[in-house]
Amino acid sequence: DGGITQSPKYLFRKEGQNVTLSCEQNLNHDAMYWYRQDPGQGLRLIYYSQIVNDFQKGDIAEGYSVSREKKESFPLTVTSAQKNPTAFYLCASTAVGVGNQPQHFGDGTRLSIL
Amino acid sequence: KQEVTQIPAALSVPEGENLVLNCSFTDSAIYNLQWFRQDPGKGLTSLLLIQSSQREQTSGRLNASLDKSSGRSTLYIAASQPGDSATYLCATIDMEYGNKLVFGAGTILRVKS
Numbered sequence: 001d002g003g004i005t006q007s008p009k010y011l012f013r014k015e016g017q018n019v020t021l022s023c024e025q026n027l028n029h030d031a032m033y034w035y036r037q038d039p040g041q042g043l044r045l046i047y048y049s050q051i052v053n054d055f056q057k058g059d060i061a062e063g064y065s066v067s068r069e070k071k072e073s074f075p076l077t078v079t080s081a082q083k084n085p086t087a088f089y090l091c092a093s094t095a096v097g098v099g100n101q102p103q104h105f106g107d108g109t110r111l112s113i114l
Numbered sequence: 115k116q117e118v119t120q121i122p123a124a125l126s127v128p129e130g131e132n133l134v135l136n137c138s139f140t141d142s143a144i145y146n147l148q149w150f151r152q153d154p155g156k157g158l159t160s161l162l163l164i165q166s167s168q169r170e171q172t173s174g175r176l177n178a179s180l181d182k183s184s185g186r187s188t189l190y191i192a193a194s195q196p197g198d199s200a201t202y203l204c205a206t207i208d209m210e211y212g213n214k215l216v217f218g219a220g221t222i223l224r225v226k227s
Contacts, residue, residue, distance in 0.1 A: 031213060033215075035215075043215070103148070105150075105159070
């Protein structure tokens with residue numbers, strides 16, 4: 001079955017530590033996205049990538065970094081510069097250039113501070 | 115800058131009732147509007163996508179309408195069931211930012227048996 005796999009499901013970060021969230025898709029989608037979800041708020045875009053080896057900042061990129069070395073993979077690193085990292089992180093992907101296509105989402109990673 | 119608002123923030127109804135969830139957006143020049151369902155601790159599942167040229171889309175007991183001129187969309191759920199309990203989010207595409215989705219905060223729906 002095609003889909004998006006996020007891991008781990010739960011992640012804990014210590015003070016001053018960088019942590020990396022994994023996102024893998026086998027949908028052959030060109031575009032991938034990272035969103036952050038806080039309680040009572042809608043999703044906010046952190047980073048997005050429309051093609052391999054290229055990515056752009058979203059609305060709340062400070063304290064985060066990404067890479068897109070392979071089409072299937074778009075890992076997100078939460079750095080120690082992100083002072084309030086506790087949130088639910090969602091990865092999404094969509095086809096590019098084929099008209100209106102819904103975005104597909106993974107099951108998310110919940111990040112907490114130890 | 116596009117802003118999306120959803121009303122009500124939470125809704126509790128008895129099983130079998132028909133209900134309407136509301137979504138409004140500030141910029142009527144949208145490409146499409148999408149409704150999602152989110153179960154607790156889970157990712158988003160796409161329910162319906164309405165293109166800007168369409169007025170409505172239907173899937174089973176769900177019907178979504180779009181009125182671009184008034185900046186509104188509604189999600190109608192017929193004969194609600196306890197399994198419909200979830201958070202429902204609407205979102206539009208921002209074409210200037212790589213097709214990112216601009217989300218509302220969601221409506222938490224509880225259907226009581």
